[in-house]
Amino acid sequence: MPSIYLDHAATTPMVESALIAMTEQASVLGNPSSLHTHGRSTRKSLEDAREILANELGCLPSEVIFTASGTEANNIALKGLYWAAGEFGKKVVVISSIEHHAILDPANWLASHEQAEVIELPVNPDGVIDCEFLANLVATRGSEIAVISIMHANNETGVIQPISEVVRIAGQIPVHTDAVQSFKKTPLSFSHLGVTAMTVSAHKIGGPLGIGALILKRAVEIPSLLHGGGQEREIRSGTLNAPGIVGFTTAASADYNSEEVCALRDRFVSSIQKLIPEARINGLAASRLPGIVNVTFPGTQSDTLLLLMDEQNISCSTGSACSAGVHEASHVLLAMGHSQTSAQSSLRFSFGATSTLQECDLVTSVLPDVIARGIAANNR
């Protein structure tokens, strides 16, 4: 059995052109903050890259703040916007109940260390946030809200969230969106969305690990997390990772055939529905990213399924694990109304640019046996 990678939402292979561009840049000497020729040369490449990314994201080059990860960008945005609003006594942080831990955990930290009150928006059974709940909240407590942060698309289910609607409801309240999963997979424009801040990451789109960006509206000033040389608008200090940035933006400008990925996903879904009728596709009725399929297989335990799939050389995901490595029931599925048991019987398969029809069919061909053994192990 060839090895099959269906975990592209975790990380995806680097685009060849990005790997080449990054490697070439790594051999160029010069700190982009230096004033001499070497420095200026690196700065030139880096600013070219910034313009490419701005162009891809529909923002101004000056709105791009490079970071070392999506997690860092989320932390800068959420904490920074909260602290900036704190001057006016605004203490409420609004997030959704399905955010990635890179938003959930900073929000909880703000609650435990910075007197924030965190309010989580509920989602419907298809995993879409409740805009009515948000509208009521803004109508009753709008003047207390420091920041609203709602992900653009969910990393476990791929369900796309109505961010434009959130921005409309929010009015003057700053809105941040974690668009790490959406970038390149679905149309994404910072200016069209009208958000205050947006997070993207390189390694989810075929760029290198260790580089991300926060897109922050021009003239919005927020306190920084990292203090130092003042690179990146005095908001994010640290020598800029020129090779990473060049790799990132090269990947950002590469083609991504979302229709092809979407076709694979749909084929996979209909095969599962045919072969394992009791399986339930999560978020099926919602608008979803092309590559992600989240399936509940009743009567199984996802960590058993993962082992059995891994044995067949197939990499997929169980959602989240705690620091001890124990698989936990997904908070996303729980928020969508799953029971603990059902949430722990789910797998995420995520297709990417390198996925093939043959891989899709090979995986569906082994699934029935894996599920049968998973059910047997659960009934021991």
Add this chain to the structure above:
Amino acid sequence: MKLIAAMSGGVDSAVAAARAVDAGHEVTGVHLALSANPAKYRSGARGCCTIEDSHDARRAADVIGIPFYIWDMAEEFHDGVVEDFLSEYAAGRTPNPCLRCNEKIKFAAVLDRARAMGFDGVVTGHYARTRIGKQGKTLHRGLDHLKDQSYVLSVLTVEQISGAVFPLGDTTKIDIRAEADARGLAVAQKPDSHDICFVPSGDNAGWLRDRLGSDVGPIVDQSGVKIGEHKGAYTYTIGQRKGLGLTIPTPDGSPRFVLKIEPVTNTVVVGAREDLAITTMRGERAIWCGPSVDEKPHTGFVQIRAHGAALPCTYFFKDNLLIAILESPLLGLATGQAMVIYDGDRVVGSATICETQ
């Protein structure tokens, strides 16, 4: 064979997994997460399944070159081992949780799950041996008598032993450490775990008191006269002499020992050393690790502690009780402990001591 290696993050299970690979088995490493709220770091020789331990297990699996997963058995462990430990103490008995863990977790929950998933058995780092002969696959003491763990494995049925692989039984601990070092396993010098893994502080009495309360009750002599008070009968062990806090001396000044714990009346009975002596023990819930025992008496040995002496005895099974009659009297035997019968170095079976005389 296709095997699951139960890897605690310690040196023994790491070498056991490596030896199973060398023996040509297809091995998958599994770390059992037994605590719902694991501590971050291991403190000294106590506790296991901390996050640090699971990292050590993962690292060992990577060095050996086998797949590795974590199985969450916290619920099974709590229900089958921790709750049993508490209820046994509450009933005035002294349980051995390691035995219960082998019986209900490692060679039951894990083995069953492994078999359902298509594996043939479970390999562990226990110091014990198995042999295949005309009695089938039998369980024997490990070569290193100081480390021998056949006592805590005596709860395995023939069916469970058939799915158990113990690659370390023929080696001494010191050689296992050297081997781990030679194999490049970073856990080579990691301290052994002792005591009860789910009581990381090592303070069993305090841990029990937090959970069972500390109802004050009488300490009485054999005639029933109250001579002191205790704070929770379950914190005492049969044969215990120290820490009784008695101020009324015996007429001849001889020390007193705990003879009996009566949970219903919350009473601790004390008396003279010679009153501890017993020659017969009876055990319930007998398990045979090989051919079963009947009413016909056999001579052999009985062991009542994990690393205790093997006491010469005559044993037989009657009225659903395993009975051992000792050649010479024994002082201080708590009910709840396991009596394990040996025929030479072969483990015949075990039972939970329910009565002594």
